[in-house]
Amino acid sequence: MLELRKKKKDFVGSISIWFVRIMFFSLVIALVLLIGKIVQQGIGSISLEFILDDPKNNMTEGGIFPAIFGTIAVTLIMILLAVPLGVCSAIYLNEYAKDSFFTRIIRTSINNLAGIPSIVFGLFGLGFFILFIGRGMDDVLETGLLFGQPALIWASATLAVLVLPIVIVSTLEALNSVPKSHRDASYGLGATKWQTIKNVVLPQARPGILTGTILAISRGAGETAPILFLGAAFFLPNLPITDLCIGDYCIPIINPAKQFMYLAYHIFILATQSSNPTKTLPIQYGSTLVLIVLTFMLNITAIIFRYRFRKALGRL
Amino acid sequence: MKDIKIVTKNLNLFYGEKQALKNITLNIPDKKVTAFIGPSGCGKSTFLRVLNRMNDLIDNVKIDGEVSVDGVNIYDKNIDVVNLRKNIGMVFQKSNLFPKTIYENIVYGPKINGIKDKKTLDEIVERTCQQSAIWDEVKDRLNENALSLSGGQQQRLCIARALAVEPEIILMDEPASALDPISTAKIEELIHELKQKYTIVIVTHNMQQAARVSDMTAFFYLGELIEFDRTTKIFTNPSKKQTEDYVTGRFG
Numbered sequence: 059m060l061e062l063r064k065k066k067k068d069f070v071g072s073i074s075i076w077f078v079r080i081m082f083f084s085l086v087i088a089l090v091l092l093i094g095k096i097v098q099q100g101i102g103s104i105s106l107e108f109i110l111d112d113p114k115n116n117m118t119e120g121g122i123f124p125a126i127f128g129t130i131a132v133t134l135i136m137i138l139l140a141v142p143l144g145v146c147s148a149i150y151l152n153e154y155a156k157d158s159f160f161t162r163i164i165r166t167s168i169n170n171l172a173g174i175p176s177i178v179f180g181l182f183g184l185g186f187f188i189l190f191i192g193r194g195m196d197d198v199l200e201t202g203l204l205f206g207q208p209a210l211i212w213a214s215a216t217l218a219v220l221v222l223p224i225v226i227v228s229t230l231e232a233l234n235s236v237p238k239s240h241r242d243a244s245y246g247l248g249a250t251k252w253q254t255i256k257n258v259v260l261p262q263a264r265p266g267i268l269t270g271t272i273l274a275i276s277r278g279a280g281e282t283a284p285i286l287f288l289g290a291a292f293f294l295p296n297l298p299i300t301d302l303c304i305g306d307y308c309i310p311i312i313n314p315a316k317q318f319m320y321l322a323y324h325i326f327i328l329a330t331q332s333s334n335p336t337k338t339l340p341i342q343y344g345s346t347l348v349l350i351v352l353t354f355m356l357n358i359t360a361i362i363f364r365y366r367f368r369k370a371l372g373r374l
Numbered sequence: 375m376k377d378i379k380i381v382t383k384n385l386n387l388f389y390g391e392k393q394a395l396k397n398i399t400l401n402i403p404d405k406k407v408t409a410f411i412g413p414s415g416c417g418k419s420t421f422l423r424v425l426n427r428m429n430d431l432i433d434n435v436k437i438d439g440e441v442s443v444d445g446v447n448i449y450d451k452n453i454d455v456v457n458l459r460k461n462i463g464m465v466f467q468k469s470n471l472f473p474k475t476i477y478e479n480i481v482y483g484p485k486i487n488g489i490k491d492k493k494t495l496d497e498i499v500e501r502t503c504q505q506s507a508i509w510d511e512v513k514d515r516l517n518e519n520a521l522s523l524s525g526g527q528q529q530r531l532c533i534a535r536a537l538a539v540e541p542e543i544i545l546m547d548e549p550a551s552a553l554d555p556i557s558t559a560k561i562e563e564l565i566h567e568l569k570q571k572y573t574i575v576i577v578t579h580n581m582q583q584a585a586r587v588s589d590m591t592a593f594f595y596l597g598e599l600i601e602f603d604r605t606t607k608i609f610t611n612p613s614k615k616q617t618e619d620y621v622t623g624r625f626g
Contacts, residue, residue, distance in 0.1 A: 156433075239470035243532075245431060247483035247539055248460030257482065258472055371473040371519075 096346050103344035112295060117328060118337040122345050127297050128210075128290075128318035129352060133279045135214035135314060136221065140278075141271055143218070144225030151226075152233040153255055172223035180284040183216030188288065204315070208289035210298050211314035216284050221274035228273065232266020233259060262371060268364040275356045280349070282322040289316075290323040292331075321349040379404040379543060379573045380425060385439035387420060387429070394420050396597045398439070402590070407565060407574045409588035409605065411581060412620070416594040418577045422545050425575065426462040427455050443543070460487065463536035467548040469528035471535070476523070477516040479531060483539035498538050506534040507564055526557025533564065544568065546576040550583065562587050581621055585609050593617045 111121030155161045193206035236259045244254040282290075298316035301308040328342040380402035387395035395417045402408045410418035420429070427448065429435045441448050448458055460483075471479050480502055481495045489495060499516065503509035508530040512523070520531060529549060536544055546565075550558040565574060565587045578584050584591055584605065591608040593600045593616075601608060601617045612618045619625050 237470070239466060239468060240472055242428065242431075242464075242466060243470040243472065243535075244482070245428065246426065246459055246464035246466075247486070247535065248456050248458075249483075249486045250456050253486045257486065262473060 093350070096343060096350065099340065100343035100345075100347035103340040104347060108341075108344055109348070113293060116333050117293070117341065118334050122319075122321070122324060122341070122348060124294055124297055125319040125321045125324040125345065126348060126352065129279055129321040129349070130356075131298060131312045132210060132214050132217065132285070132318060132320060133275055133356060135211065135312070136217040136278045137271060137275065139215055140218035140221050140225050140274055141267075144222050144270070145229050145267055147222075148226045148229035148233060149255065149260075152230050153251070153259070168223050168226050172227070175283075176220060176281050177283040177286075179216055179220045180286050180288065182219070183212055183284060184287040187212040187215050208287065208317060209315045210289055210312070210318045213285040213288040213290065213318070213320075214314070216288055217278040217281060220281065220284055221278050224273050224277060225267075225270040228270030229263065229267050232263035232269075235266065236262045261367075264367040265364045265371070268360050268367065272357050272360040272364070275360065276353050279353045279356065280322055282320075282326045285320055285323060289318060290320045291317045292327055294319050321345055321352065325349065377404045378402070379443065380575075381440075381442045381445075382424075383440040385421075385424065385437070385441060387417075387424060388436040389432075390434045394597050395424070398599045400592060400599060400602055402573065402575060404573050405569060405571070406589040407569050407576060407587050408590045408592065409584035410575070410577045410592050410594060411579075411584050412594035412600075413625070414579075417597040418592075418594045419547055421594065422547055422575060422577050425543070425545055426459050426464055428459075428464065430455060460539050461541050462543045462545060463539060463541035465529070465532050465536050465544065465546045465549045468552055469525065469532050471520040471523075471528055471531060473519065473521055475517045476512050476520045476531060479520045480535050480538050483535065487539065502534040502537040503531075505537055505568070506530045507560065507567070508534060524557075526553050526560060529553060529557065529561060530564065533561075533568075537568075541572070543573045543575065546574065548577055548579060551579055558583070581609075581623075593620060595620070 108121040109126065110123050112124060113122060114120030151161065151165065155164075188206055188208060191205070192209075192212065195201070195205040196203060199205075240258050240262070241254055244258045249257070294317060296316075298313050298318045299310045300313035300316075302311045325342055325345050328338045328345065332338040332342075378401045380400075382398055382400045385395060385398040386393065398421060410422065412418050423429045424437065424441060425443075425448075429437065437449065443458075443462070446453070472482065474482075477499055480499045481489075484495060484498050489498075500509065500513075503512060508527060511527055512531070520528065523531060529552075533544075533549070550561045553561065562583065565576065568574060569589075576584075576587065588605045590602065591605040592602040593608065593612075593614075595616055601612060601614045603613070607613075608617060609621055612621060
């Protein structure tokens, strides 16, 4: 006869499972508490006016529209700078560069870049973008003090450097996951290396690249320290917008030379430099809630793109 | 010799220090099926990949000796590898269709060769699918994802894709090893059809398959070419003891 009855309980196994379960639920509880607190404190101050108005009366009243706008503008320009640069670097590293001592140093450096405290990036941005590049351009072009001062473009550029390792690493992983057999098939049909990368590798790597973009948005939109010295303003009544006119036809565009308000920075100053904490506290929580929702919405856009790319690959 | 397509002379191949092919001299006839048999690791797949320079993609591979197709040395400095691979199609062991539609898989090769005209592409799709005996199964679903096809259909579509660049030679690396008997039979039938127009070189683990589909058979063992002769001779009256032991199933 086969012995089919359970012999004894697998104690180690069930303890491990319970340990994992408890860990998981603690995480969920922490997240729920955090978001719950923000929603509970912040929801009261959310209104259409709060979203669409300027701050008034020394930040104790009014809305946060300039900060929302600034956050979106900075993040979008950051993505425009970081994604092409990061994706191209990753393609070069994965597809073209030979595995040598030099490329290994580069790979290690990229990974280490992700671990550098963000305030260091802020100082780097000030030193490199504003003082070196900006002032350098001013000297060469004799524009006085035009480029060499805090501006939206420098903040975006600094955040782009900050999120670059995220974009590169996730793109590298995506490129690596494209099966060798697909490359072989392409080469076997007489494709060149670039044709293979463009037509076979990149389409399959797109969802992974977008994952990197999603992570980069979340990281970039939430940072305060790197943009402290790079154009984030305490209060600005004007949006960083200029009309671009071609003949009589004008469209408003984001002006990358202007300073801007930034949600994360706005929360920081409300929390540290408020003239009236009782009045600003609800605004502070409201801003936090808006920041979370905004990041979430930027992410959703990228996630929808990723979903569509994956569907096109039939790999859902 | 007019009816010889591929000639290799004293071909040696090294993976780093390890020699994978030893002094291979072989004449592959035109518009015939030539099968490579031998136990795993004997170098038959490596040799197949020498013929369209797929080994170029692997670091650390050194090749000496001569390989010529239609009298042209394909390892010459002036040879355009990309062009070479257009003329020598390849079908792999596992179907490696792209995660694109059936249509796009077939037109991939023609498209990178600069064919843009929709009508021409449509014709190529129909012709190659007819040739690879899959047209009736896919004609109504050309815009579906190719990966939704069954394994056997996928492999025949791979053959159609290879035919779409109009090669003269088709290399097949164990094309039926992952398929069920019915799909295998279809592929073998297809090979019979294709040899009217193409020179086919097939690597196979399955000796019955080699006996069924090929005109010539080469037996490889430990990187050496042991015997190369007409298939009937190899399977009924081989001249080497090792070949006989292998084809009768005494080892391997």
